[in-house]
Amino acid sequence: MYTSSIFFLVLLLCCTSLVFSSRYDENTLLEIKQQLGYPYGLGWWVKGFDYCNESANVAPEYSQITCTSTGRVESLVLHDLNGRAVARYPPFPDGICGLTYLVALDVYEINVFGSIPSCITKLSHLVRLGITKTYLSGPVPGFSGQTKPTNLTNIDLSGNQLSGTIPPSLFTLPKLDTLNLASNNLTGTIPPGILHTKNPALLLTNNSLSGELPKSYGSVEFSRIDVGGNQLGGDASFLFGKQKAQYIVLANNNFEFDLSYIEFSDNIYGVDLSHNKIYGKVPDSFATAQNLWYPNLSFNRLCGELPKGGNMWRFGPAVFANNSCLCGPPLPPCSNWAPAPAPES
Incomplete structure (x- = not known):
């Protein structure tokens, strides 16, 4: 009888602890809901709701929550919270910074304005940070100090209206593997720092970046580097070669270098050099x-x-179109091409 009583007491304490811990972030979540103006997509966030029960995520198309074994929120997804009826445009909810055990944050396609709160960079457990396709403006947050998330591997801030320069502190994150700042309003030069993982991805397309690519990028085995749609120039030939980038996009810039001596190695599967001054x-x-x-x-x-020969059969004429004087299959034969006559003196 005594042993049985002890067992039920331990069981009761355990269950009580789990219930309590699962409510630990409740007030923070309700604060986020308030800051977002009580959107339709968070209607299921109510007092006393079991946020950590995955089967209770009744509107996964708008929001999803997962928790640690102790009931702390570790993953939060917010998407299109007002559905098709956009009621208001609140600032980004800094209440998210109160979710101190957060490992993954994905906020996309919601109508929030203002800037990204700097406290986001102090969430020390973050591994993935995704804030995309919003109306957020202001600078890209920098990551510095002792509380920065040293396990952060993926930053995706694409499709916003962020401005200013790329903070060099991003390249001090030791495990950062993917940095996506595409489709913003960024200016200035690309910092010389590098991503430290083996095959990182750097996506900076469709901004207003200028200057040249850092020469240090020649030592990086990028899985993908995409800097298309900027105002970059100079030499980028150092990106090519054995054990170098696998996918390179330099399109719609002012790059100018001699392609004749470039080595297209077997590891490369995609390259877009269109709309430049490459000769x-x-x-x-x-x-x-x-x-x-x-x-x-x-x-x-x-x-x-x-x-x-080789693999040229794969490529149609559009791959080589609108150059100075290319010829031979799949373009017209070289015998059909003649240089323009020299102007009369």
Whole structure:
């Protein structure tokens, strides 16, 4: 009888502890709901609701919550909270900073204005930070100090209206693997720091960045580097070669270098160099790169006969269109091409 009583007492204490812990972040979640103006998509966030029960996430198209074994919120997804009826445009809820055990935050396609609160950078457990397709403006938050999330691997702040320069402190995050700042209003040069993982991804397309790419990027084995749609220039040939980037997008810039001596290695599968000032001829390695399926060399200043054989059968004329004087399959034969006559003196 005594043993049985002890068992039920322990069981009761355990259950009480779990119930209590599962309510630990309740007030913070309700504060976030209030700051967002009580949107339709968070209608199920009410006092006493079991936030940590995955089956209780009754509106997963708007919000999702997962918890640790002790009932602390570790993952939060917020999406299109007002549905099609946009009622108001609140600032980004800084109440999220009260979720101190947060590992993953994904906020996308919601109508919030203002800037990203700096306290987000103090969530020391963060591994993924995603705030995309909102009306947020202001600077990209910097990560510095002893409380910065040293396990952060993925930052996606694309599709906002962020402005200013890229903070160099982003490159001090030791495990950062993917940095996506595409489709914002960023200006200035790209900082010389590098991402420290083996095959990082850097996506900065569709901003107003200027200057040249840092030469230090030549030592990085990027899984993808996309800086298209900016105002960058100079030489970017150091991105190419064995054990270098696997997917390179430099399109719609002012890059100017000789393609003749570029090595298209077997590890590269995509490259978009269109709408630049790249000159020279297309090297033989372009035809022999075994995994290259998605190239675009159009709208440059390339000239000469295209390489023959190899994998050239994969590529149509659009890949090479609007260059200075390229010829040979899949373009018209070189015998059909003649240089323009010299002007009369």
